[in-house]
Amino acid sequence: MIQEEIKEIKAQLPARVRLVAVSKYQPVEAVQEAYDGGQRLFGENIAQEMRMKHEVLPQDIQWHFIGHLQTNKVKYVAPYAALIQSVDSLKLLEEINKCAAKHNRVVNCLLQIHIASEEEKFGFSFDECRELLKEGSWKTLDNVHISGLMGIATNTEDVEQVKREFKGLHGFFEEVKRQWFAGDDAFCELSMGMSADYPLAIEEGCTLIRVGSKIFGKRKTKQ
Numbered sequence: 693m694i695q696e697e698i699k700e701i702k703a704q705l706p707a708r709v710r711l712v713a714v715s716k717y718q719p720v721e722a723v724q725e726a727y728d729g730g731q732r733l734f735g736e737n738i739a740q741e742m743r744m745k746h747e748v749l750p751q752d753i754q755w756h757f758i759g760h761l762q763t764n765k766v767k768y769v770a771p772y773a774a775l776i777q778s779v780d781s782l783k784l785l786e787e788i789n790k791c792a793a794k795h796n797r798v799v800n801c802l803l804q805i806h807i808a809s810e811e812e813k814f815g816f817s818f819d820e821c822r823e824l825l826k827e828g829s830w831k832t833l834d835n836v837h838i839s840g841l842m843g844i845a846t847n848t849e850d851v852e853q854v855k856r857e858f859k860g861l862h863g864f865f866e867e868v869k870r871q872w873f874a875g876d877d878a879f880c881e882l883s884m885g886m887s888a889d890y891p892l893a894i895e896e897g898c899t900l901i902r903v904g905s906k907i908f909g910k911r912k913t914k915q
């Protein structure tokens with residue numbers, strides 16, 4: 693089941709798009725099954741859970757953190773994460789930088805942008821993100837690298853709205869790239885699209901999709 697789903701999704705992906713299998717709340721055995729089918733990229737949204745899985749599962753797994761990260765939990769993630777997709781404050785970026793320096797690494801990060809109409813979702817507004825970039829202190833953080841942007845669309849049946857939100861984020865990605873990362877080929881990731889809307893995200897130019905329930909089945913919590 694898990695391996696077939698992954699195969700089916702991957703068959704639909706253009707070369708520029710990578711699949712992050714979102715294994716949050718799923719048992720280690722389910723991750724192992726996906727791994728045995730060739731999947732190497734996994735996403736988690738609870739820091740301690742990701743650390744536990746990192747410790748017990750094969751070391752060539754690339755772990756992406758995709759949830760709201762509190763600064764006091766950075767230490768569970770920054771020593772090994774391949775990408776932290778959900779940076780939503782300068783304070784968090786600074787904390788990741790500090791922890792990454794301790795471990796002699798440069799941690800790739802995405803800035804999370806709030807594109808949904810729901811209030812409760814995290815992330816910068818376009819203007820807050822522009823402010824952060826303009827303020828400039830991120831340039832002094834040598835142990836983090838901003839690799840792109842991430843967004844979560846509104847949970848709605850309204851396809852046109854979701855498309856609009858993805859299109860808006862892609863446009864903003866191009867603006868940020870042009871203005872701040874023009875010479876940086878490693879600013880290249882646009883993470884958008886989940887089980888319900890990843891085909892739209894692909895149409896709108898994403899490079900990473902984050903798919904959980906379509907691969908692993910329903911989770912046992914509402915998240």
Ligand SMILES: *Cc1c(COP(=O)(O)O)cnc(C)c1O
Nearest residue numbers: 714737758886887902903904905
């Ligand atoms: C849970 C989660 C996903 C995956 O959601 P599904 O609907 O199960 O595919 C993707 N992105 C983020 C940020 C998530 O928290």
